[in-house]
Amino acid sequence: MxxxxxxxxxxxxxxxxxxxxxxxxxxxxxxxxxxxxxxxxxxxxxxxxxxxxxxxxxxxxxxTQSGKTAAPRIMDPDVTTGAHSQLKEMSRRAKAAIHLVGDYDEDSQQPALEWKDGVGQAFALGGLRLHSNQIIIPEKGLYFVYSQVSFRVSCSNDVEGAWSSKPLSHRIWRSSDSIGKPVSLMSAVRSACQNVPEDGVRSGQGCYSTIYLGAVFHLDKGDKLQTETNQLPELETEEGKTYFGVFAL
Missing domain, CATH: 1.20.5 (Single alpha-helices involved in coiled-coils or other helix-helix interfaces)
Structure with a gap:
């Protein structure tokens, strides 16, 4: 071994x-x-x-479920000032946005609420534009549409001492080639000079009221948005009180 x-x-x-x-x-x-x-x-x-x-x-x-839009929001006057500043900030961050300010000239041949861009806080970018007092949608998609009108109504009472009621209305219309006739996107009606305290407002004194509308919609390319407002002589067109805008989501 x-x-x-x-x-x-x-x-x-x-x-x-x-x-x-x-x-x-x-x-x-x-x-x-x-x-x-x-x-x-x-x-x-x-x-x-x-x-x-x-x-x-x-x-x-x-x-927006099944093509339906969110319910329009009607805000109280005390809330609209903060909402206005927030909307302007949101719209400036959007890729496509437009913000218009309202003007009214009762001496014109056809008195109407006229929307203006490029003045004051108004602007337009990303293809959204103002044409013939209408907002033109550049591309198909989701958009937040909003508008506010402010009124200063002269309240008066009748022979029996009751305050007369003045209905205030504001509406946004959508015109589309695919739909045909214009359709109402949002609308609201509010009564001024109602339930006024006996010692709160004297006859002939101004009563302030505001209507705000805002909701999300699915819009097509080429759609046109316009407004319709009553009681035009009672409109307040100072900065930040009456405006109309859209921004893409």
Whole structure:
């Protein structure tokens, strides 16, 4: 039988070989964990982005389901000042937006509420434009349409001492080649000089009232939006009181 002698060199060579294997395995395992961490971080980023997109889609669908629009909002006069500044800020951030200010000249041959851009706080960008006192929609999509009119009504009472009621109305019309005849997008009616305290307003004194409309609509390219307002001589056209605008969502 042949014997084998283990020398010190063989032992050292074996230990060195085992150490090299262990080091190599440890390095390989560390690389795998680093790769797994990177993939996990990427997955979390993608998941967060998809969650944000889903949230935005849910908001859009909640306002317009099956082509239906959100109900118009009629706001109280005390709220409209803050809403006006917020709408201007939102519309300036939009890619396409227009904000018009109202003017009225009772001495003109055809008295009407005239909308103007490029004056005061009015502006137009992103393809939305004013033409023939109408807002022209440049592209198909979702748009937030809004308008406010302010009145200063001269209240009076009859022979029996009762206050006369003056109906105030404001409406936004949509004209479209696909629809044909104009259709009403939003409208509101409010009565002025009603339930006035006996010592609150004297006969002939002004009574202030405001109508605000705003909702989301799906509009087509080339659609035209215009307004119709009664009691034009009672309109308040000072800065920030009467306006009309649209911005894309």
């Amino acid at each position: 042949t014997g084998y002698n283990i020398t010190a060199g063989d032992v050292e060579a074996g230990l060195q070989h085992r150490m090299e294997v262990l080091v190599e395995k440890k390095s390989s395992t560390g690389w795998v964990w680093k790769a797994f961490g990177v993939l996990l971080l990427v997955a979390l980023c993608i998941g967060g982005a998809r969650l944000y997109v889903w949230y935005q889609l849910e908001r859009s669908e909640s306002t």
